[in-house]
Amino acid sequence: MGWRFLSKLIFWGILQQDAFDKVDCASPIERQEYMLNIVIDICDKEYNFSGFAEVGPYFKKVINVLKQMNYALFKSDDFFKEEKELEKLLAESQVAVEA
Amino acid sequence: MATTGKVKGIIANLVIVEVEAAVSQNEICFIILDEVRLMAEVIKVIGKDAYVQVFESTRGLKIGSTVEFAGHLLEVTLGPGILSKNYDGLQNDLDKMDGVFLKRGEYTFPLDEDKLWDFKPIAKAGETVEAASWLGEVDENFQPHKIMVPFVFEGSYTVKSVAEAGQYKITDTIAVLVDEKGNDVEVNMIQKWPVKKAITHYKNKPRPFKLLETGVRTIDTINPIVEGGTGFIPGPFGTGKTVLQHGISKQAEADIVIIAACGERANEVVEIFTEFPELVDPHTGRKLIERTTIIANTSNMPVAAREASVYTAMTLAEYYRAMGLKILLMADSTSRWAQALREMSNRLEELPGPDAFPMDLSAIIANFYARAGYVELNNGKTGSITFIGTVSPAGGNLKEPVTESTKKVARCFFALQQSRADSKRYPAINPIDSYSKYLEYPEFAEYISERINDQWIPKVNRLKTMLQRGLEVSEQINILGDSSAGCL
Incomplete structure (x- = not known):
């Protein structure tokens, strides 16, 4: 898996936050742990892409869902809705799960 | 009697004062300019000359002006009422000052002398205490503010009496201590400490280890x-x-x-x-x-x-x-x-x-x-x-x-x-x-x-490695072009 996409995923998916958003401006450590585990799991999975051109748009979608999770209240309905969306997205391109 | 001196030279806010007696490094002095007293601090002493940095504008200051030395270093006043305050660098309470601009030579007391505080005793008569021991507690904006034995006290003291729970002003005596020579020493809620000296009244200073959550x-x-x-x-x-x-x-x-x-x-x-x-x-x-x-x-x-x-x-x-x-x-x-x-x-x-x-x-x-x-x-x-x-x-x-x-x-x-x-x-x-x-x-x-x-630290280290590798790959792509990105 491309390091470039993984680093973008890590940065945009969890590290960059919105200092001016009521929810995203502060993240308790329990939430940070939860999100870190999700991102590490995404990094550890194997993906089945038919071409290089598919990788960028796919990870853009993943990053977008992670961002929406960051904007939602932790473990709220919106948060779990986005998490389900993420699982669906991951299932689409995943062929095998490795630790 | 306080040591005095005369202004001998002025370089912007550095003033050279010829002193009449010994002064100490970092001692505070006041330069008299008409009705105004300008606070300054000794930063260098050579022979009879003390070099002082003035905390105010020195406009209008003349050679020959009188300088009075305070006999103490630059100090802060410590006691309940510090929280919520807006101070300047010299701990003047800015809210007590009139007008939009600060007046030269105006100094205000940093605490509220008339406010009553709900005091609860902690120490008991007969106990042995030392500097920084807790004598009692007041509620300062819902924070437990401890009233301590002043940090400048040396040696051990015996608590003779502590005020009963009730409302007191910061200047009221809240405890009477007996020193090693048998003298009674009254303690109120305020004390002073020189700012350039660290307060080191603690037992141990181990390496810090507890995560401070910032939310970032x-x-x-x-x-x-x-x-x-x-x-x-x-x-x-x-x-x-x-x-x-x-x-x-x-x-x-x-x-x-x-x-x-x-x-x-x-x-x-x-x-x-x-x-x-x-x-x-x-x-x-x-x-x-x-x-x-x-x-x-x-x-x-x-x-x-x-x-x-x-x-x-x-x-x-x-x-x-x-x-x-x-x-x-x-x-x-x-x-x-x-x-x-x-x-x-x-x-x-x-x-x-x-x-x-x-x-x-x-x-x-x-x-x-x-x-x-x-x-x-x-x-x-x-x-x-x-x-x-x-x-x-x-x-x-x-x-x-x-x-x-x-x-x-x-x-x-x-x-x-x-x-x-x-x-x-x-x-x-x-x-x-x-x-x-x-x-x-x-x-x-x-x-x-x-x-x-x-597993937290190993995971964090992995994350950092992935970020670093991503950066290296991006730099490589910048040089070799997108066609090289297939394997990266």
Whole structure:
């Protein structure tokens, strides 16, 4: 898996936050742990892409869902809705799960 | 009778005084100018000449003016009522001053002398106490403010009596102690302490290890700072140093927040003054200002008071640490303080170091950062001062002396990136350039294993490696082109 996409995923998916958003401006450590585990799991999975051109748009979608999770209240309905969306997205391109 | 002297020379706010008797280094004096008394501090003594830095404008000062020495160093007044206050660098209560502009030579008492405090005794008659022992407690904006045996007391004392629970003014006697010679000593709620001397009335100062949650993911997850730790935020103009400091002040899990606005633009300080009283503390639901003290010394105030402002802030923090509280001290910016040191050093015609800063700049910065830390008090409780300073390197040059000297002593480095700030992404921390040395501390690893889990640090390190590899690959693609990206 491309390091470039993984680093973008890590940065945009969890590290960059919105200092001016009521929810995203502060993240308790329990939430940070939860999100870190999700991102590490995404990094550890194997993906089945038919071409290089598919990788960028796919990870853009993943990053977008992670961002929406960051904007939602932790473990709220919106948060779990986005998490389900993420699982669906991951299932689409995943062929095998490795630790 | 107080020592006096006469003004012999004036170089901007450095004044040379011919003294009539001995004066000590860092002693406070007052230069008499008509009806006004200008506060100054001795910074060098050569023979009969004392070189003093004046904390006010010296306009109109004449050769031959009388100078009176106070016989003590620059001190702060410590007692209940410090929280929620807006002070200048000399601990003048700004709210007690009239008018929009500060009048030269006007000094105000930093505490409220008439306010009644609900006092509850802690010590009992017959107990042996020493400096910094807790005698009682008052409720200061819902923070337990301990009334302590004054730090200047030496040796041990026996408690003769402690006032009963009730309402008292800060000047009322709340305890009578008996010293080793059998003399009675009355103690009230206020005490004084020289700002340039660290308050070291604690048993032990172990390496800090407890994570200080700031709510900022780039900090907590991959570059954590700890309770009693030190960090600094370098960044050129407009990269969001102040935004980040404000964010950390609001969200960090600290009991008390002290903000030293040292040499910053007045409009930024006004922003703090107007914004903080409105902010709600996410931990308690109360106003954030109730557990905050602001020390403002803006860029249009005399430079000498900038130095005083950071020391005043640190001394207040040490006072609250001795009560077993967690203090977050933010100084914005230490570069302006260093510039003040440079101005005075140049006027003293000292041998200049790099970029004309004083030769001992590194030592001054290191000694200041060393005052922060996690301590075990003599009564077994713990307290901490977490210090985060900002540095404003001219032109974003991170190789300039203040940044370099700070880098040597601060254990965390939060690098701000211009491009992120330009695209309005705050906090604009670059996660790869930033670092935290606390990740290498075994004490921290042990703590984090219990607080989160034992896989946390290995996961964080993996994350950092992936970020680093991503950066390397992007740089490679920039050189080789997109066609090389297939395997990367």
